[in-house]
Amino acid sequence: MSLFLRMLDRLGVGIVLLLLGVLLAFQTEYFLTWKNLSNILTQTSVTMIMAVGMTFVITTAEIDLSIGSLLALCAMVSGMLLEAGHSIVISVGAGILTGMVSGLIAGGIVVTWGLPSFIVTLGLLYIDRGIALLLTDAKPLYGFPEGFTMIAKGSLIGLPFPALEAMAAVVLGQVVLSKTAFGRKVVAAGGNPVAARLSGVSVGKIKMGVFLLSGLCAGVASIITIARQDSATPIVGEGQELDVIAAVIIGGTSLFGGRGTVVGTLFGALLMGVLRNGLTLLDIASVWQKIVIGCVIVVAVLLDYYRRKLT
Amino acid sequence: MEMCKPEIATSQTVADSGLLLAMTDRGLRFLSQVIGRAGFILGIILFCGIVLCGFSNEADAKSYRIALVMKAVTNPFFHAMEQGAKTEAEKLGVTLLPASVERETDIDKQIGLVEDFIVKQVDAIVIAPASSQGLVPVLKLAQSEGIYVVNIDNPLDKDATKQQGFACPFVGSDNQLGSSIATYALVARMGAVGEIAMLEGIPGVTNAELRKAGFLSVIEHVPGIKLVASQTANWETEQAFNVTSNILTAHPNLRGLFCANDNMALGAIAALEAAGKTGEVAVTAYDNLEAAQQAILQGKMFATIEQHPELMGAYGVRIAKDHLDSKPVEDYTRTPLDLIDYQYLVKVMGITGKP
Numbered sequence: 001m002s003l004f005l006r007m008l009d010r011l012g013v014g015i016v017l018l019l020l021g022v023l024l025a026f027q028t029e030y031f032l033t034w035k036n037l038s039n040i041l042t043q044t045s046v047t048m049i050m051a052v053g054m055t056f057v058i059t060t061a062e063i064d065l066s067i068g069s070l071l072a073l074c075a076m077v078s079g080m081l082l083e084a085g086h087s088i089v090i091s092v093g094a095g096i097l098t099g100m101v102s103g104l105i106a107g108g109i110v111v112t113w114g115l116p117s118f119i120v121t122l123g124l125l126y127i128d129r130g131i132a133l134l135l136t137d138a139k140p141l142y143g144f145p146e147g148f149t150m151i152a153k154g155s156l157i158g159l160p161f162p163a164l165e166a167m168a169a170v171v172l173g174q175v176v177l178s179k180t181a182f183g184r185k186v187v188a189a190g191g192n193p194v195a196a197r198l199s200g201v202s203v204g205k206i207k208m209g210v211f212l213l214s215g216l217c218a219g220v221a222s223i224i225t226i227a228r229q230d231s232a233t234p235i236v237g238e239g240q241e242l243d244v245i246a247a248v249i250i251g252g253t254s255l256f257g258g259r260g261t262v263v264g265t266l267f268g269a270l271l272m273g274v275l276r277n278g279l280t281l282l283d284i285a286s287v288w289q290k291i292v293i294g295c296v297i298v299v300a301v302l303l304d305y306y307r308r309k310l311t
Numbered sequence: 312m313e314m315c316k317p318e319i320a321t322s323q324t325v326a327d328s329g330l331l332l333a334m335t336d337r338g339l340r341f342l343s344q345v346i347g348r349a350g351f352i353l354g355i356i357l358f359c360g361i362v363l364c365g366f367s368n369e370a371d372a373k374s375y376r377i378a379l380v381m382k383a384v385t386n387p388f389f390h391a392m393e394q395g396a397k398t399e400a401e402k403l404g405v406t407l408l409p410a411s412v413e414r415e416t417d418i419d420k421q422i423g424l425v426e427d428f429i430v431k432q433v434d435a436i437v438i439a440p441a442s443s444q445g446l447v448p449v450l451k452l453a454q455s456e457g458i459y460v461v462n463i464d465n466p467l468d469k470d471a472t473k474q475q476g477f478a479c480p481f482v483g484s485d486n487q488l489g490s491s492i493a494t495y496a497l498v499a500r501m502g503a504v505g506e507i508a509m510l511e512g513i514p515g516v517t518n519a520e521l522r523k524a525g526f527l528s529v530i531e532h533v534p535g536i537k538l539v540a541s542q543t544a545n546w547e548t549e550q551a552f553n554v555t556s557n558i559l560t561a562h563p564n565l566r567g568l569f570c571a572n573d574n575m576a577l578g579a580i581a582a583l584e585a586a587g588k589t590g591e592v593a594v595t596a597y598d599n600l601e602a603a604q605q606a607i608l609q610g611k612m613f614a615t616i617e618q619h620p621e622l623m624g625a626y627g628v629r630i631a632k633d634h635l636d637s638k639p640v641e642d643y644t645r646t647p648l649d650l651i652d653y654q655y656l657v658k659v660m661g662i663t664g665k666p
Contacts, residue, residue, distance in 0.1 A: 030431050035430055039427065039429075043426065138513075142444040142468065143471060228419075229419075229422065229442065229444070229446075229448065230444070230448045231444035231445045231471065233418065233445060235416045235418075235513060236418055238414070276420075276423065277427055281427060281430070283408055287384070
């Protein structure tokens with residue numbers, strides 16, 4: 001491939017995003033306002049953080065369907081502790097720990113028995129949601145301390161905290177994926193597990209690691225969710241795993257494993273966020289969002305297919 | 312040896328098609344190399360452009376812009392609400408901007424809708440909140456930006472609003488009263504004796520909890536009535552079918568069933584039919600959907616509650632307009648409740664059903 005094509009390949013979704021932004025700026029006066037842009041960042045932050053973890057999972061050619069339910073479970077755990085008067089640090093920590101434990105369980109079962117993660121995490125999707133409903137007998141919790149809701153309501157130099165937290169997750173994720181031994185092993189384990197094993201990579205441990213990471217991200221995302229809503233309900237996050245997977249795929253991470261980009265995922269999540277926001281600003285019925293996003297996903301997977309054939 | 316001949320014959324065709332395949336493949340590779348990404352980008356932009364240009368409509372700059380935020384596109388209840396609001400908006404000469412999330416559980420997306428309307432600087436937001444607690448912070452934000460907020464249908468949680476220091480007028484029916492009326496009619500129909508069950512809405516949602524409370528408040532005063540099961544079917548027809556089937560298996564002597572909405576009642580009726588118990592178990596529900604009316608006319612269902620969603624939408628818009636015109640408004644507007652049974656349908660509404 002020529003350098004030009006390679007650059008296009010790298011920046012593809014980014015360019016689409018940019019052009020879409022330009023188009024929207026001409027269509028509606030509200031789009032290109034600082035407030036609207038920071039809204040889009042806030043609205044996509046939860047999806048984005050979970051998508052960072054999902055990028056790792058998909059890069060190893062696995063999938064994690066449980067994160068939407070896990071988001072609710074972590075939210076309820078943190079919410080209960082906050083309501084019981086525990087400190088913010090303990091409540092937040094417990095929520096994130098819950099996510100990590102669920103991730104470890106998923107990874108443990110997948111690796112130990114060599115089962116498809118699709119099925120295992122599908123099971124966890126039900127289990128986590130069930131426990132979330134069970135914890136408070138399905139009642140929502142609300143009225144958290146001011147210091148806690150600042151996690152979502154605060155802002156620094158005009159940037160809302162959730163946006164900053166999501167950006168931090170993306171930067172951290174990309175550095176881990178491309179600059180550390182763990183990241184390179186993730187790519188190796190997904191691209192060619194046999195070769196990876198032969199060259200001394202413990203594929204099992206790596207897979208445990210990515211599921212742990214995915215659970216951790218769900219935990220962090222749950223904190224932002226409940227701080228933003230100033231309440232925790234067990235029905236939150238239903239179906240959100242699909243948004244997250246879509247963001248990762250549109251971003252250019254290969255469903256077949258061995259190729260992942262966290263920055264691409266960022267663009268994927270933003271593309272969906274901008275589409276949603278733009279269509280609302282233009283008073284277009286929400287069903288169109290689905291059709292457009294669906295087309296983008298299919299095109300992204302087709303591209304991935306031909307990219308694999310080329311290399 | 313015998314099998315060789317046909318194989319030779321086909322191998323030539325295979326070679327041909329192989330060549331063809333290889334050519335197609337090379338062509339596709341070439342295509343994807345040259346116009347792969349560029350084509351992708353152009354395609355998306357073109358598509359979005361068509362969609363956006365085709366649908367964008369400039370609002371009348373002079374009239375008030377009032378957003379109507381609803382919570383489930385598939386529920387006829389919200390169609391009626393939107394229709395009522397639209398008619399009223401036309402009458403008052405304001406621009407209505409309706410928007411809805413897909414499912415009642417899309418809390419985060421509904422918050423996003425409100426944020427988008429804040430950016431659009433609408434004059435008022437009329438909202439049926441997906442969560443009685445979760446929407447409070449963003450609505451407070453909207454109010455602080457000078458947007459007038461009217462809460463319709465599902466009331467915001469009193470404690471949550473008090474904690475946040477938020478207040479706005481409410482338009483809706485008294486859900487607890489409505490379900491008490493429905494339950495009272497059901498109990499009367501049962502002759503005040505026998506086993507009764509309830510299908511609940513999504514647990515924790517205010518409307519669902521109020522309807523459950525209304526149901527319980529009636530049956531606890533009737534000694535002859537025995538509550539044998541109360542389970543959620545999450546407002547959904549299909550889940551209601553399964554839950555009802557299970558309840559019937561466990562309690563074959565069931566005589567009455569109260570469903571917290573008509574969607575669930577439709578599933579329950581189907582389950583009764585499958586069990587051959589149509590007419591043996593009296594069913595009452597909530598919402599007065601057309602399908603429920605048909606079921607009542609066919610004798611499969613006893614009664615339902617009409618809570619006039621079209622009036623919720625219309626009153627919501629009117630209150631917003633009144634406030635924007637600096638007229639005083641009521642804090643709490645109750646929409647009327649009607650018990651719809653066979654007599655009501657035939658005599659009052661003049662509906663006789665499909666032949």
